[in-house]
Amino acid sequence: MALLEVEDLRVSFNTPDGVVQAVRGVSYNIEAGQTLGIVGESGSGKSVSTQTIMGLTKGARISGRAVFEGQDLLTASPDQMRDIRGAKVGMIFQDPLSSLHPYYTVGWQIVEMIRLHDDMSKDQAMKRAVELLRLVGIPQPDRRVDDYPHQFSGGMRQRAMIAMAMALNPALLIADEPTTALDVTVQAQVLRVIRRMQEIFGTAVILITHDLGVIADVADEVLVMYGGKVMERADRRTLFFASHHPYTEGLLQSMPSYGGDRERLRPIPGQPPSLLAPPPGCPFAPRCVYVMDKCAEMPALDPVGEKPGHLSACWLPHNEADREAVRRRVAHVELAKSAGPAGA
Amino acid sequence: MATGAASEADPAPAAAVADGDDVLLRAENLVKYFPIKGTGLFQQKEYVHAVDGVSLSIRRGQTFGVVGETGCGKSTLARCIARLHDVTSGRIIFDGQDITKLSQRTMRPLRREIQMIFQDPIGSLNPRRRVGSIIGDPFAIHKLAAGSERKKRVQELMERVGLNPEHFNRFPAEFSGGQRQRIGVARALAFQPKLIICDEPVSALDVSVQAQVINLLADLQTDFGLTYIFIAHDLSVVRHVSNSIGVMYLGKVTEIAPAEELFRAPRHPYTGALLSAVPVPNPELSDQRQQIILAGDVPSPVAPPSGCRFHPRCPKAAPVCVAEDPPLEPRLGDGPEHPAACHLPMAEGENLADFRPSISEQERVVEVEGSLLPEGAEPEDIADALPARGEGGTP
Numbered sequence A: 001m002a003l004l005e006v007e008d009l010r011v012s013f014n015t016p017d018g019v020v021q022a023v024r025g026v027s028y029n030i031e032a033g034q035t036l037g038i039v040g041e042s043g044s045g046k047s048v049s050t051q052t053i054m055g056l057t058k059g060a061r062i063s064g065r066a067v068f069e070g071q072d073l074l075t076a077s078p079d080q081m082r083d084i085r086g087a088k089v090g091m092i093f094q095d096p097l098s099s100l101h102p103y104y105t106v107g108w109q110i111v112e113m114i115r116l117h118d119d120m121s122k123d124q125a126m127k128r129a130v131e132l133l134r135l136v137g138i139p140q141p142d143r144r145v146d147d148y149p150h151q152f153s154g155g156m157r158q159r160a161m162i163a164m165a166m167a168l169n170p171a172l173l174i175a176d177e178p179t180t181a182l183d184v185t186v187q188a189q190v191l192r193v194i195r196r197m198q199e200i201f202g203t204a205v206i207l208i209t210h211d212l213g214v215i216a217d218v219a220d221e222v223l224v225m226y227g228g229k230v231m232e233r234a235d236r237r238t239l240f241f242a243s244h245h246p247y248t249e250g251l252l253q254s255m256p257s258y259g260g261d262r263e264r265l266r267p268i269p270g271q272p273p274s275l276l277a278p279p280p281g282c283p284f285a286p287r288c289v290y291v292m293d294k295c296a297e298m299p300a301l302d303p304v305g306e307k308p309g310h311l312s313a314c315w316l317p318h319n320e321a322d323r324e325a326v327r328r329r330v331a332h333v334e335l336a337k338s339a340g341p342a343g344a
Numbered sequence B: 001m002a003t004g005a006a007s008e009a010d011p012a013p014a015a016a017v018a019d020g021d022d023v024l025l026r027a028e029n030l031v032k033y034f035p036i037k038g039t040g041l042f043q044q045k046e047y048v049h050a051v052d053g054v055s056l057s058i059r060r061g062q063t064f065g066v067v068g069e070t071g072c073g074k075s076t077l078a079r080c081i082a083r084l085h086d087v088t089s090g091r092i093i094f095d096g097q098d099i100t101k102l103s104q105r106t107m108r109p110l111r112r113e114i115q116m117i118f119q120d121p122i123g124s125l126n127p128r129r130r131v132g133s134i135i136g137d138p139f140a141i142h143k144l145a146a147g148s149e150r151k152k153r154v155q156e157l158m159e160r161v162g163l164n165p166e167h168f169n170r171f172p173a174e175f176s177g178g179q180r181q182r183i184g185v186a187r188a189l190a191f192q193p194k195l196i197i198c199d200e201p202v203s204a205l206d207v208s209v210q211a212q213v214i215n216l217l218a219d220l221q222t223d224f225g226l227t228y229i230f231i232a233h234d235l236s237v238v239r240h241v242s243n244s245i246g247v248m249y250l251g252k253v254t255e256i257a258p259a260e261e262l263f264r265a266p267r268h269p270y271t272g273a274l275l276s277a278v279p280v281p282n283p284e285l286s287d288q289r290q291q292i293i294l295a296g297d298v299p300s301p302v303a304p305p306s307g308c309r310f311h312p313r314c315p316k317a318a319p320v321c322v323a324e325d326p327p328l329e330p331r332l333g334d335g336p337e338h339p340a341a342c343h344l345p346m347a348e349g350e351n352l353a354d355f356r357p358s359i360s361e362q363e364r365v366v367e368v369e370g371s372l373l374p375e376g377a378e379p380e381d382i383a384d385a386l387p388a389r390g391e392g393g394t395p
Helices: A046-053 A078-084 A106-117 A122-135 A154-166 A184-201 A212-218 A236-241 A246-253 A320-338 B074-081 B104-111 B131-141 B147-160 B165-169 B177-189 B207-224 B235-241 B259-264 B269-277 B283-288 B319-323 B368-372 B379-385
Strands: A004-015 A018-030 A035-039 A060-068 A089-092 A172-176 A204-209 A221-226 A229-235 B023-037 B046-059 B063-067 B089-094 B114-117 B195-199 B227-231 B244-249 B252-258
Touching: A004 A046, A018 A046, A018 A060, A018 A221, A018 A229, A035 A046, A035 A212, A046 A060, A046 A172, A046 A204, A089 A154, A106 A122, A106 A154, A122 A154, A154 A184, A172 A184, A184 A204, A184 A212, A184 B269, A204 A212, A212 A236, A212 B283, A221 A236, A221 A246, A229 A236, A229 A246, A236 B283, A246 B207, B023 B074, B023 B227, B046 B074, B046 B227, B046 B252, B063 B074, B063 B235, B074 B195, B074 B227, B114 B177, B131 B147, B131 B165, B131 B177, B147 B165, B147 B177, B177 B207, B207 B235, B227 B235, B235 B259, B244 B259, B244 B269, B252 B259, B252 B269, B259 B269
Parallel strands: A035 A204, A035 A221, A089 A172, A172 A204, B063 B227, B063 B244, B114 B195, B195 B227
Antiparallel strands: A004 A018, A004 A060, A221 A229, B023 B046, B023 B089, B244 B252
């Protein structure tokens, strides 16, 4: 059985401008010990979907199911959720400075967290906090445990957050853009710590990011989200080398390739959709080069390609050869269109 | 491996690149210190050494990329070049003219020729003014066009950067992030400047939109013969847009090289470590490569380390690195366009992971990686220290 099973999750918010449909029918599951990467641009619903599962979206209209270890988190009482949050599911966020309380020492905050869930003395809890800080690579943890968050550097704060999230040995760690605010060298340190913790404790990780590079580095399975829906799900290699959905293709093509040829980038034209009144059908259709009449109706997230577990929500032919034919036809039309303006 | 690089003693290393008409901007030993405390009468003054002796030259029509981590001084350098900061010492020569000491008034005509684009497209646009008037500002300030003529010029610019000219009367909030960045580009472009300094222009944008803005900047460069200084922390973006790249660490330039050469054969160990840390959007490559993960954090720029500033974190550090600041000059037979400031440069194909520093403990930062799992400890030992799963949640 999967550790977490999310089924047809829908989240919407009432705003002065109307109802924002942030998540529109998302389903996925994650196995114990697995790393699931969720990629998507701003407004794709990637953060809201996990926050909702953890009961952190107040005032939202929620439907669907999110079964964690046999319990539906969406119907759990606030007391039940408090027991789960922190103890069974750890969370780290993008900005460690605003997730740590500036008035209290880092050690005190970890101790408080441990003692909230676990019956142990302050001294014992403090010992464990030091051990945890050592584990995530804070130098001289027995001294630094008495530091305040502002005395830590950005990378150290994020490590401290990881230490806190791992304090009760949770089965699942949700990391929401954990390295976005960090420099690349620090990002590499933090990703290594997460990976290491995962090896040691066998924790499952949901890693939310917009950076395909990070995904290629650490994810086992990848979920691509757009306009509040899941567009594609595949294992890491399949996603990068044999993706099916045109949005995934567009994302990969718009990245400056590490191979480094200075040819023109191929951005996805247009802007991400508004979730205020999303059109029926595929949210990517207005920006898609392969758009057809059928796209006015939302395709189901169906198995495609050869790899088991490769799912895509797109009307394009599911087998590679037929799809290639469509691609070539479209590329031909595109070429004719762009023949006019000179491309540098 | 050791070379006689010192024999070609070069007085002005970075400026050694064929100087002449094709150099648009030259910085000579640029220094910018910010005082932080000790402004009292008898207190000793302390300074943030934001930019500490940077020399470089940028050719016309090219893109010079600047990379480095937070606090390395790359933005301060850009602001000094745009004369938004007064420099502490050193010279800036723009288009053959020394602009270092020009007064506000004499600087004004030159401001048209050096423009900036900022990272935060929201913060750099006044939310209470209409887009047309924001982009029209340069025309008003320099009294170049007014009335319907100004409107016409603004609309031309909007069209040129891919905005709908009919949106002239909208407010910045009505545009998306990518479109706001286009407004910033249009404003910078108003006078067809010679040099545009782009400070993290695409960092706040989504990948798909980022590519649109990068392509726009490339088109404008071809059309108007612009020169760019392109600052970003995303190395794959910098590599894509730049002809040559300068790497900065703690206020100093550690290496300058043509983009491809920098990625193929980095000389400075910091460059090597930085490049290896970049996540590669390709599972095949990211599985193969060996990451060099630097220990610790960047030291404080208030009291930078002696000698080579990278020595406390450098895997190749030797006593000479502590004692002497290495000059920025070509190493290991590189051409004059590829200087590096390192006593022990990396040979091509060399693996930094094979090296251990030969300096004392006190001169190094504490080895962080080692403490990730104590010597000889098995993962199980650590796991024992934590509660077994499921027992943690006693209410």
